[in-house]
Amino acid sequence: YVLEQASEEYGEQRVEKEGMTIYTTLDYEKQKIAEQAVVAGMPKVSKYGGSNAGMVSIDPKTGEVLTMVGSKDFFDTTIDGNVNIATSNRQPGSSFKPYVYATAFKKKEFSPSTILYDLTTDFGGGYVPNNYDGNTHGPVTMRQALANSLNIPAVKTTSLAGVDEVINTASDLGISTLTQKSRY
Numbered sequence: 001y002v003l004e005q006a007s008e009e010y011g012e013q014r015v016e017k018e019g020m021t022i023y024t025t026l027d028y029e030k031q032k033i034a035e036q037a038v039v040a041g042m043p044k045v046s047k048y049g050g051s052n053a054g055m056v057s058i059d060p061k062t063g064e065v066l067t068m069v070g071s072k073d074f075f076d077t078t079i080d081g082n083v084n085i086a087t088s089n090r091q092p093g094s095s096f097k098p099y100v101y102a103t104a105f106k107k108k109e110f111s112p113s114t115i116l117y118d119l120t121t122d123f124g125g126g127y128v129p130n131n132y133d134g135n136t137h138g139p140v141t142m143r144q145a146l147a148n149s150l151n152i153p154a155v156k157t158t159s160l161a162g163v164d165e166v167i168n169t170a171s172d173l174g175i176s177t178l179t180q181k182s183r184y
Contacts, residue, residue: 001068001084025064030057034067042072052079054086089177094149096170101146101154103169104161112143116153129155 002024007015014020038053045053057067070084104110118137122128129151131137137150145153158166167178178184 001070001087025059025062025066026068027066031067031069034069038069038072052081052085054084056086094151094154097146097149097154099170099173099175100158100161100166101142102173103166104142104157106165106169107161110142110157110160112141112146114142115139116142116145116156118145118150118152121152121156123155123159 002022003015006020006022010020034055034057038055041053045051053069053072055067055069056065058065068084068086070086071079071081073079073081075081104114105112116139118131118140120128120136131151132149136152137148140148140150140153142153142157144150145157163184164181167181167184170178
């Protein structure tokens with residue numbers, strides 16, 4: 001990854017032929033632990049249908065990257081092991097929900113105490129999301145829905161807040177990969 005970044009910034013000729021000294025913030029001891037953690041976590045990943053995993057750890061005080069594991073096995077082509085999933089665009093899943101609720105909270109009619117109904121809902125076109133636990137929970141506050149990562153209320157909140165507004169909030173907060181609005 002570092003060599004790719006250096007090639008982009010300084011050119012492949014300089015990196016490959018002329019040579020460079022590159023210093024990183026990676027911590028070798030922590031890197032070994034991270035690699036072991038990814039492998040150790042694979043049974044749980046596999047249980048939920050996944051075939052690969054990655055990990056990045058960052059020092060929250062400095063922003064320095066301490067470890068980066070791009071795949072459980074770089075050489076395993078059956079899982080696209082040589083693709084760095086730590087830097088690849090991935091489906092954000094529940095990590096996107098705070099953007100949804102933040103957008104809703106910008107509107108006067110919504111607050112963390114606003115009640116939503118966590119009930120099976122067809123959002124059109126046969127799209128009927130489920131919660132991770134397979135259950136519905138009836139009336140819940142937006143606060144509870146976010147804290148419990150409930151999918152149905154999150155989709156309802158996206159609809160109430162407006163898809164374009166949610167994308168704009170995410171963009172304002174630095175998310176730069178939401179470029180295909182028709183897909184959302």
